[in-house]
Amino acid sequence: xxxxxxxxxxxxxxxxxxxxxxxxxxxxxxxxxxxxxxxxxxxxxxxxxxxxxxxxxxxxxxxxxxxxxxxxxxxxxxxxxxxxxxxxxxxxxxxxxxxxxxxxxxxxxxxxxxxxxxxxxxxxxxxxxxxxxxxxxxxxxxxxxxxxxxxxxxxxxxxxxxxxxxxxxxxxxxxxxxxxxxxxxxxxxxxxxxxxxxxxxxxxxxxxxxxxxxxxxxxxxxxxxxxxxxxxxxxxxxxxxxxxxxxxx
Amino acid sequence: xxxxxxxxxxxxxxxxxxxxxxxxxxxxxxxxxxxxxxxxxxxxxxxxxxxxxxxxxxxxxxxxxxxxxxxxxxxxxxxxxxxxxxxxxxxxxxxxxxxxxxxxxxxxxxxxxxxxxxxxxxxxxxxxxxxxxxxxxxxxxxxxxxxxxxxxxxxxxxxxxxxxxxxxxxxxxxxxxxxxxxxxxxxxxxxxxxxxxxxxxxxxxxxxxxxxxxxxxxxxxxxxxxxxxxxxxxxxxxxxxxxxxxxxxxxxxxxxxxxxxxxxxxxxxxxxxxxxxxxxxxxxxxxxxxxxxxxxxxxxxxxxxxxxxxxxxxxxxxxxxxxxxxxxxxxxxxxxxxxxxxxxxxxxxxxxxxxxxxxxxxxxxxxxxxxxxxxxxxxxxxxxxxxxxxxxxxxxxxxxxxxxxxxxxxxxxxxxxxxxxxxxxxxxxxxxxxxxxxxxxxxxxxxxxxxxxxxxxxxxxxxxxxxxxxxxxxxxxxxxxxxxxxxxxxxxxxxxxxxxxxxxxxxxxxxxxxxxxxxxxxxxxxxxxxxxxxxxxxxxxxxxxxxxxxxxxxxxxxxxxxxxxxxxxxxxxxxxxxxxxxxxxxxxxxxxxxxxxxxxxxxxxxxxxxxxxxxxxxxxxxxxxxxxxxxxxxxxxx
Numbered sequence: 001x002x003x004x005x006x007x008x009x010x011x012x013x014x015x016x017x018x019x020x021x022x023x024x025x026x027x028x029x030x031x032x033x034x035x036x037x038x039x040x041x042x043x044x045x046x047x048x049x050x051x052x053x054x055x056x057x058x059x060x061x062x063x064x065x066x067x068x069x070x071x072x073x074x075x076x077x078x079x080x081x082x083x084x085x086x087x088x089x090x091x092x093x094x095x096x097x098x099x100x101x102x103x104x105x106x107x108x109x110x111x112x113x114x115x116x117x118x119x120x121x122x123x124x125x126x127x128x129x130x131x132x133x134x135x136x137x138x139x140x141x142x143x144x145x146x147x148x149x150x151x152x153x154x155x156x157x158x159x160x161x162x163x164x165x166x167x168x169x170x171x172x173x174x175x176x177x178x179x180x181x182x183x184x185x186x187x188x189x190x191x192x193x194x195x196x197x198x199x200x201x202x203x204x205x206x207x208x209x210x211x212x213x214x215x216x217x218x219x220x221x222x223x224x225x226x227x228x229x230x231x232x233x234x235x236x237x238x239x240x241x242x243x244x245x246x247x248x249x
Numbered sequence: 250x251x252x253x254x255x256x257x258x259x260x261x262x263x264x265x266x267x268x269x270x271x272x273x274x275x276x277x278x279x280x281x282x283x284x285x286x287x288x289x290x291x292x293x294x295x296x297x298x299x300x301x302x303x304x305x306x307x308x309x310x311x312x313x314x315x316x317x318x319x320x321x322x323x324x325x326x327x328x329x330x331x332x333x334x335x336x337x338x339x340x341x342x343x344x345x346x347x348x349x350x351x352x353x354x355x356x357x358x359x360x361x362x363x364x365x366x367x368x369x370x371x372x373x374x375x376x377x378x379x380x381x382x383x384x385x386x387x388x389x390x391x392x393x394x395x396x397x398x399x400x401x402x403x404x405x406x407x408x409x410x411x412x413x414x415x416x417x418x419x420x421x422x423x424x425x426x427x428x429x430x431x432x433x434x435x436x437x438x439x440x441x442x443x444x445x446x447x448x449x450x451x452x453x454x455x456x457x458x459x460x461x462x463x464x465x466x467x468x469x470x471x472x473x474x475x476x477x478x479x480x481x482x483x484x485x486x487x488x489x490x491x492x493x494x495x496x497x498x499x500x501x502x503x504x505x506x507x508x509x510x511x512x513x514x515x516x517x518x519x520x521x522x523x524x525x526x527x528x529x530x531x532x533x534x535x536x537x538x539x540x541x542x543x544x545x546x547x548x549x550x551x552x553x554x555x556x557x558x559x560x561x562x563x564x565x566x567x568x569x570x571x572x573x574x575x576x577x578x579x580x581x582x583x584x585x586x587x588x589x590x591x592x593x594x595x596x597x598x599x600x601x602x603x604x605x606x607x608x609x610x611x612x613x614x615x616x617x618x619x620x621x622x623x624x625x626x627x628x629x630x631x632x633x634x635x636x637x638x639x640x641x642x643x644x645x646x647x648x649x650x651x652x653x654x655x656x657x658x659x660x661x662x663x664x665x666x667x668x669x670x671x672x673x674x675x676x677x678x679x680x681x682x683x684x685x686x687x688x689x690x691x692x693x694x695x696x697x698x699x700x701x702x703x704x705x706x707x708x709x710x711x712x713x714x715x716x717x718x719x720x721x722x723x724x725x726x727x728x729x730x731x732x733x734x735x736x737x738x739x740x741x742x743x744x745x746x747x748x749x750x751x752x753x754x755x756x757x758x759x760x761x762x763x764x765x766x767x768x769x770x771x772x773x774x775x776x777x778x779x780x781x782x783x784x785x786x787x788x789x790x791x792x793x794x795x796x797x798x799x800x801x802x803x804x805x806x807x808x809x810x811x812x813x814x815x816x817x818x819x820x821x822x823x824x825x826x827x828x829x830x831x832x833x834x835x836x837x838x839x840x841x842x843x844x845x846x847x848x849x850x851x852x853x854x855x856x857x858x859x860x861x862x863x864x865x866x867x868x869x870x871x872x873x874x875x876x877x878x879x880x881x882x883x884x885x886x887x
Binding site for chain 1: 628669670
């Protein structure tokens with residue numbers, strides 16, 4: 001069984017005005033009809049369009065939550081439990097689309113990954129399955145260490161190895177534990193710094209989107225920067241996880 | 250046609266309840282013994298007829314081979330899953346059980362699957378509700394532990410169907426409890442629901458926002474509850490008995506031993522309950538053979554003993570807080586649900602864990618059923634109290650599929666709001682390959698073998714193409730009940746690929762059909778028949794009372810006209826008695842009741858007057874004054 005990589009979803013954004021309600025014929029129907037309240041058949045759209053948003057990254061989360069609650073009050077199956085079976089099915093599909101979209105967009109990392117995915121970049125896919133496969137077979141996953149971390153990572157891996165050995169032999173080395181603890185804190189602060197760095201690229205991206213159709217080269221430039229930050233961040237994330245595992249065991 | 254009566258049912262490990270929204274208040278509907286709690290015990294009487302609840306409880310001790318309790322622990326599980334369970338519970342499996350098959354439990358010489366046993370409990374609740382409403386009940390919301398997996402949920406839904414109930418929604422128990430609590434407290438904030446019941450433990454953290462109940466994280470253990478505490482106490486007693494009295498109850502005469510073990514179980518449960526308020530209790534159990542087993546247990550010893558059990562709830566709570574991204578200080582309220590939260594030590598643990606005093610305003614045994622009634626009301630279109638309420642729940646466990654190397658590829662993560670969906674694409678590896686096998690898993694572990702196998706799907710009928718060319722889109726959708734649905738489509742040809750589902754421990758549709766107790770078509774008819782029997786028996790009661798009244802001195806005080814009217818009413822009731830129309834009979838009973846009201850009053854007056862004349866009131870027969878029929882059961886007096 002082979003998994004085929006997803007290609008970008010390229011459906012046009014849903015226009016809020018162009019659909020007519022299947023039930024009352026009103027022209028203002030989107031996910032639900034604003035005139036009669038009936039749930040409409042789902043239209044394949046990307047998550048940003050689902051909320052009627054442009055593909056911008058610096059989202060107003062309060063406003064997103066508000067739309068999520070408002071749409072839930074219209075689309076959720078509990079509120080359409082007495083409708084016909086076709087409507088109930090649409091309600092379930094629309095509601096799952098809403099939940100999937102909200103879950104993706106409310107999280108800064110998932111949101112960025114999703115946007116990159118829409119742009120045709122696949123980062124998580126290979127990296128995740130490679131990690132899992134490596135863990136399953138017991139091999140070490142070959143990861144490209146970000147150059148600026150090379151020295152630190154080398155040092156840390158030595159210490160982690162020592163820590164694991166100590167655990168096995170029952171030895172206690174408070175100095176080592178303290179040292180690894182410090183490293184962990186430093187990694188965590190790098191992890192946070194990377195999110196801030198990512199946010200600066202969001203602004204660049206958003207300004208490109210706001211300007212209208214941006215030159216492909218410019219888009220590609222910001223995109224590549226975001227991919228780089230996500231990869232580094234992911235690397236550090238895994239490192240912190242390893243440190244936690246070594247310290248807990 | 251009356252509006253849909255949708256009831257809320259808490260199908261519990263130890264007790265089950267049915268509730269309904271009466272106006273703006275959810276109320277529990279009592280059973281025919283007048284009690285709100287129906288013990289989740291099923292037994293077969295000597296005529297092989299099922300007996301449910303308190304009546305069956307006695308059978309646990311008298312004929313343990315024909316009784317079963319805590320069946321919820323076996324819902325949606327296979328033989329391999331319950332090896333541990335079998336050591337502690339007297340479940341007797343059918344002799345010819347095969348691995349991978351749905352469990353079958355022996356009761357007497359018959360066998361039942363767990364959904365069928367649960368269905369008997371549900372049917373009992375359904376009947377209580379029907380008596381309460383005076384009409385058929387066919388729709389229900391049933392609660393399940395939040396941490397129930399797909400198979401356990403499916404089994405619960407099947408049980409509903411077998412009982413003749415359309416299960417409109419499965420609601421997670423802690424979430425249901427939050428609905429009951431949220432009904433009159435219209436505030437916003439973060440609430441943690443700690444639900445420690447008879448067999449399961451759940452923790453759910455919710456965000457309340459303008460009457461939207463949004464679950465942020467949930468965690469739990471579907472095999473952790475008061476049962477585990479009982480088993481610890483039983484094990485001690487059995488050890489004592491073997492050591493001091495030289496009796497090994499685990500061998501030899503199984504039948505007699507099962508009785509003794511059940512007697513011990515009953516005694517330790519009583520002791521457990523007493524230890525929530527008393528500093529110590531004394532176990533005193535008569536064993537077969539006339540010997541007595543006695544032991545004193547202090548609160549301190551008890552608390553030490555149960556510490557490891559209740560400690561097991563801590564990990565789940567911490568994980569839920571971590572998943573929610575919250576610290577204990579950020580949680581505004583903690584609500585306790587489930588009988589096991591009556592244990593003071595559990596309350597102390599919760600207080601320590603969440604840094605605050607937990608809420609216990611509502612009866613922890615009833616709150617889940619009350620919440621189910623609220624959800625039933627929402628599904629039925631809502632009332633003034635519920636019109637703005639909406640529950641957004643999550644899936645407790647990640648959903649994944651097996652990929653190369655036996656690894657789980659998670660496609661819907663735990664704590665995702667449901668309904669939730671994920672789409673995966675598959676292709677073929679060989680030219681012309683028509684089928685692809687997909688293994689669906691549920692759980693958090695990295696390797697497929699450590700996760701729960703939900704189902705194996707065969708994608709069939711993929712059009713013949715070169716390897717790697719077909720593009721089969723498989724859509725996984727978890728519905729609002731937390732149950733998985735799968736659909737597939739080959740994108741290049743647009744052909745729907747066929748899916749064959751083999752649920753790992755589930756009943757097939759055909760099997761469920763064959764088990765249905767009161768099929769939907771017969772629901773009305775069954776109800777009518779039962780109503781007719783009841784109406785006829787009430788007729789007999791009222792006519793007998795009237796005969797008695799005619800002999801009473803009070804009869805003489807009635808006018809000729811009154812007597813005539815009564816005679817006419819009596820005549821029409823007697824005539825209807827032979828007919829099939831229970832509604833007409835009931836109406837005639839009501840009319841006669843009204844018509845004899847004065848007679849009843851006069852009888853009462855004469856009785857009092859007689860008593861005042863110096864006679865002893867006890868000697869005066871007050872007679873059975875006819876009363877209006879009511880949905881309550883007869884009161885019991887000891």
